[in-house]
Amino acid sequence: xxxxxxxxxxxxxxxxxxxxxxxxxxxxxxxxxxxxxxxxxxxxxxxxxxxxxxxxxxxxxxxxxxxxxxxxxxxxxxxxxxxx
Numbered sequence: 001x002x003x004x005x006x007x008x009x010x011x012x013x014x015x016x017x018x019x020x021x022x023x024x025x026x027x028x029x030x031x032x033x034x035x036x037x038x039x040x041x042x043x044x045x046x047x048x049x050x051x052x053x054x055x056x057x058x059x060x061x062x063x064x065x066x067x068x069x070x071x072x073x074x075x076x077x078x079x080x081x082x083x084x
Contacts, residue, residue, distance in 0.1 A: 001035065006044030008033060013048050 013024050025031070037045040 001044075004044060006033070006035065006046040008046040008048060012036070012046065012050070015049055015052055 010018050010021055013021065018024055031048060032051055033046040033048050034050040035044060036047045036050060039045075
């Protein structure tokens with residue numbers, strides 16, 4: 001999507017906690033990112049973390065919104081809602 005601006009939130013820069021963005025990126029640096037969401041107003045959310053390999057296996061991270069830890073309830077459903 002060349003020519004389209006998006007937001008890369010600090011939490012989507014690396015898999016570890018980033019204390020200072022300048023420790024990870026330099027101003028004007030070009031990097032590969034993944035579009036993880038486009039909201040109804042057209043805001044584009046980006047992730048660098050989604051393209052980084054896992055520390056152990058070396059494979060890319062699971063798709064945003066995926067269920068990397070398993071589980072049987074739909075995303076957003078709390079335990080107390082499930083036990084009814």
